Each structure stands twice: as structure tokens, then as C-alpha cells.
Amino acid sequence: MQGKMVIVTGGGSGLGRAVALALATAGASVAIVELDAAAASAVVAEIEAAGGAAFSVIGDITTRESAAALVDAAVAKAGRIDGLCNCAGVYPRKPILDISDADWDFSFSVNVRGLYDVSIAVIKHMQAAGGGRIVNVASIDALKAHPKNAHYAAMKAAVVSLTKSMALACAPDNILINGVAPAGIATEKAKAAGFLPELAAQTALGRAAEPDDVADVIVFLLSDKNRYMVGETVAISGGYFIA
Template sequence: MQGQAIIVTGGGSGLGRAICLGLAAAGAEVAIIELNAESAAATVDAIKAGGGRAFSVIGDITTRESAKALVDAAVARAGRVDGLVNCAGVYPRRPILEITDADWDFSFSVNVRGLYNVSVAAIAHMQAQGGGRIVNIASIDALKAHPKNAHYAAMKAAVVSLTKSMGLACAPDNILINGVAPAGIATEKARAAGFLGELAAQTALGRAAEPEDIADVVIFLISEKNRYMVGETVAISGGYFIP
């Protein structure tokens, strides 16, 4: 991916950081769009320590105007945008009868509207360049019901649907849009939440995914090695979910 510029939202920690590190190791310049300046700086420092190229743009993606300004700033600094990874998201857990209007609004604003806002801004640049790649991070919860995060699952199902629609709309412009739907990932936050052991017991491989397990699939989809996938969402669950 030498010479390519990739935007990653939510690249400050967890899966987003692993994706950024993997992209940089493959030769891409990484533009991190983050709300948390400190975590974004930590990822940028880690990439530079390994000899890679990265910078961050700090701001909120939940409004159309702000998301466009962030993408435009990233493209102005990098000179182009060859790919976008929509990784920014929130993971609220609450029993289905206790979900509040604020819970719904917050989850939608980041997980769906934010993803859409950044995508629209990036697609405009990709159309002008003659093509690009987008990867949306969905979740296995979009495909497998769970009683404690119904609103999150609904938002990620919306991401799967958006990936299909945007993929069809943008393929004629040589913009290939796909997604991944990971099961549990052994990030620091997930370890602290304490549910990975239960998940591992239900997984054929007997463990949760490491962030790099998911990042490697994302990197394939965002690269020019992916030449023929459009609107697909790849489930990555280690055998936790096999329909």
C-alpha cells in the first residue's frame, strides 16, 4: 500500500489502533479521525516509532458539517484519500426494556449517522480521483441476536444495510465498499468488561479474536488486492457464528 493515504475513524484505541498500525506497516499514510486527541496521539506516536507515517485530525463526526471538515482537512494534508475505514463506534449494553431515548440517539449518532457522514465526504473525493475503497466495521451482533445490546445490534444491522446500498451506488465509480462483522475482540475495554471468557467458550477456536485478526481482513478489503467484492459484510467470528 505504498503511496496510499487511508483515513481511519476511531483509530485511537482497540481495533482502530490495530488497523492503523497494520496499514502503516503495509506502507500507507494513515489519517486518524478521532474525538479523543490523547488516544489519537498515542497511535500516531506508535506508528512513527515503527517508521510509518500518520497524523490525526480531531473532531466530532456526528454532524454532516463537522465530518466533512475533518475529511477535507485529512485529504488536504495527505494530498488524496485512497481508502476509508469507518471504525468509530460506541458499544452500549443495556437490557432491552431499559433502553432510553438518549441511548437510542447516542448509538445512532455515532454508529450510523457518523459513519454515513464521513463516508459521504470521502466518497466525493474518491469520485474526483477515480476510485477508492471503504470498509465499514459492523458487528456479529447485527447477525446474531443478543438480549443486552438490542439498540447496538440494530445500529450495526443498519451498517450492514448501508454497506449494501452504498456499495451498489458507488461501484460504478470504482469505489468498492464492504464491511466486516467481528465477534468479540480482546481489546482492553472488552477484557475489563469481563465477557470474553463466556464468548470464547462458544467459539470453535476457543478464544476471542485479537485485534490483529480483524485488522488483517480489513487491510485486504481496503487494498487493491480486493478487486471484486461489493456491498459484502464478512463475518469474522472464529466459529462463534455460522449460519
Template sequence: MKDHTIIVTGGGSGLGRAICLGLADAGAQVAVIEIDKAGADAVVAEITQKGGKAFAVIGDITTRASAKALVDEVATAAGRIHGLCNCAGVYPRKPILDISDADWDFSFSVNVRGLYDVSVAAIAHMQQAGGGRIVNIASIDALKAHPKNAHYAAMKAAVVSLTKSMALAVAPDNILINGVAPAGIATEKAKAAGFLPELAAQTALGRAAEPEDVADVVVFLLSEKNRYMVGETVAISGGYFIA
């Protein structure tokens, strides 16, 4: 991925951070789009201290205008956008009867519309440049119901569907769009939430994923080694469906 510029939204912590580090290790220049400046700056510093290339672009993806402005800023700084990982997301957990209109609107604005708006902006640049790769972070919750995060699961199911539709639309432009659907990931936030042991017990491997377990798959899908996967959403679940 030398001389490639890859955008990672939500790259300032957790899985996003691991994806940024994995991309930098593969030789890419990483553009970290984040609303959290401190988190983005920390990841950029971590990459550059190891000899990699990265820069932060700070802003909000929840309106089409702001999402386009962030992507355009990356294109201006880098000259070309080779790939995009839509990792920015929120993970609300509420019983299904307690989900408010505000909960629905906020989750949708980040997890679906923000992903879509960033993708549309990036696709325009990729079409002009002759191709690219996009990876959307979905979730195993899109594929298996859970009573405490129905709106999150619905949003991630929408991501799976969007991945297929967008992939079909732009595959002729040599833009390969895929998704990944992780199960529980051992990020600091997930550890603090306390649900990982229960989920890990339902996997064949008996553990939650480390962020790098997912990041390595994302890096492959964003690389030119991925030549024939398009419109797929890959479950990275430790055997959640076979356990």
C-alpha cells in the same frame, strides 16, 4: 499500499489502533480521525517511531458538517484519499426495556449517522480521484440477536444494510465498499467488561479475536488486492456460527 492515504475513524485505541498499525505496516499513510486527542497522538507516535507515516485529525463525527470538515482536512493535508475505515463506534449494553431515548440517539449518531456522513464526504473525494476503498465495521451482533444490546445490534444491522446500498451506488465509480462483522475482540475495554470468556466459549476456536485478527482482513479489503469484493460483510467470528 505505498503512497496511499487511508482514513481510520476511531483509530486511537482497540481495534482502530490495530487497523492503523496494520495499514502503516502495509505502507499506507494513516489519517487517524479521533475525538480522543491523546489516543490519536499515541497511535501516530507509535507508527512514526517505526518509520511509518501517520497524522491525527481531531474532532467529532456526529454532525454532517463536522464529519465533512474532518475528511476535507485529511484531503487538504494528503492531496488524495485512497481509503476509509469507519471504525468509530460506541458499544452500549442495556436490557432491552431500559434503553432510553438518549441511548438510542447517541448510539445512532456515532454508529450509523456518523459512519454515513464520513463516508459521503470521503466518497466525494474518491469520485474525483477515480476510485477508492471503504470498510465499515459492523458486528456479529447484527446477525445474531442478544438481549443486552438490542440498540447496538440494530445499529450494526443498519451498517450492514448501508454497506450494501452505498456499495451498489458507487461501484461504477471504482469505489469498493465492504464491511466486516467481528465477534468478541480482546481489546482492553472488552477484557474489563468481562463478557469475553462466555462469548469465546461459543466459538469453534475457543477464544476471542485478537485485534490483529480483524485488522488483517480490513487491510486486505482496503488494498488494491481487493478487486472484486463489493457490498459484502465478512463475519470474523472464530466459528461462532458453526460451534
């Protein structure tokens, strides 16, 4: 990733933070697109302290105009764009009979439409530059049903489908688009939510993923070592889901 510039949405915490750190370690310059300015600043400082290069762009991805403005600002500052990891997302959990219209709208605005709007803004820059790589973060819940997050699972299934369509549209421009579908990741939020022990008990490896377990796969997909994967969504579940 030496000399590359990659945007990571939601890079201030959880998987996004791990991806940003892994990219910086691999030599990329990282633009962290975040709503939480303090969290973004902390990750930028962490990367810089380790000798890497990073900067933050603060704002909301839930409208097309704001998403495009964030991408334009990142590209203007860095002078180029080589990759995008769509990590930003929300993880609502409710019994299926309790999901409100507001729950549906909020989940869709971040997990699907926000991802799409950021991607479209990035693709326009990549077309002008001659190519790039995009990774969309879906979820194993798109492939394996769960009774307490139906709307989240539906949104992540949409991400899997959207990844395929975007990949077909953009491959002729040398833009390789793929996705990842992680199972439970041992982020601080997931640990606090308390569902990881149950998930680990159903996983062949006997544990939830560490953020780096997923981040390393994403770095590969964003790198020039990925030359021939297009439109795939890679399940990263430790054996929780085996098709």
C-alpha cells in the same frame, strides 16, 4: 498499500488502533480521525517510531458538517484519499426494557449517522480521484441476537444494510465498499467488561479475536488485492457464528 492514504475513524484505540498500525506496516499513510487527541497522538507516535507515516485529525463525526470538515482537513494535509475504515463506534449494553430514547439517539449518531456522514464526504473525494476502497465495521451482533444490546445490534444491522446500498451506488465510480462483522475482540475495554470468557466458550476456536485478526482482513479489503468484492459484510467470528 504502499503510497496509499487511508482515513481510520476511531483510530486511537481498540480495533481502530490495530487497523491504523496494520495499514502503516503495509505501507500506507494513515490519517487518524479521533475525538480523543491524546489517544490519537499516541498512535501516531507509535507508527512514526516504527518508520511509518501518520497524522491525526481531531474532532466529532456526529454532525454532517463536522464529519465533512474532518475529511476535508485530512485530504488537504495528505493530498489524496485512497481508503476509509469506519471504526469509530460505541458499544452500549443494556437490557432491552431499559434502553432510553437518549441511548437510541447516541448510538445512532455515532454508529450509523456518523459512519454515513464520514463516508459521504470521502466518496465525493474518491469520485473526483477515480476510485477508492471503504470498509465499514459492523458486528456479529447484527447477525446473531443478544438480549443485552438490542439497540447496538440494530445499529450494526443498519450498517450492514447501508454498506450494500452504498456499494451499489458507488461501484460504477470504482469505489469498492464492504464491511466486516467481528465477534468479540480482545481490546482493553472488552477485557475490562468481562464478557470475553463467556464468548470464547461459545466460539469454535475457543478464544476471542485479537485486534490484528480483524485488522488484517480490513487491510485486504482496503487494498488493490481486493478487486471484486462489493457490498459484502465478512463475518470474522472464529466460529461463534456460522450461517
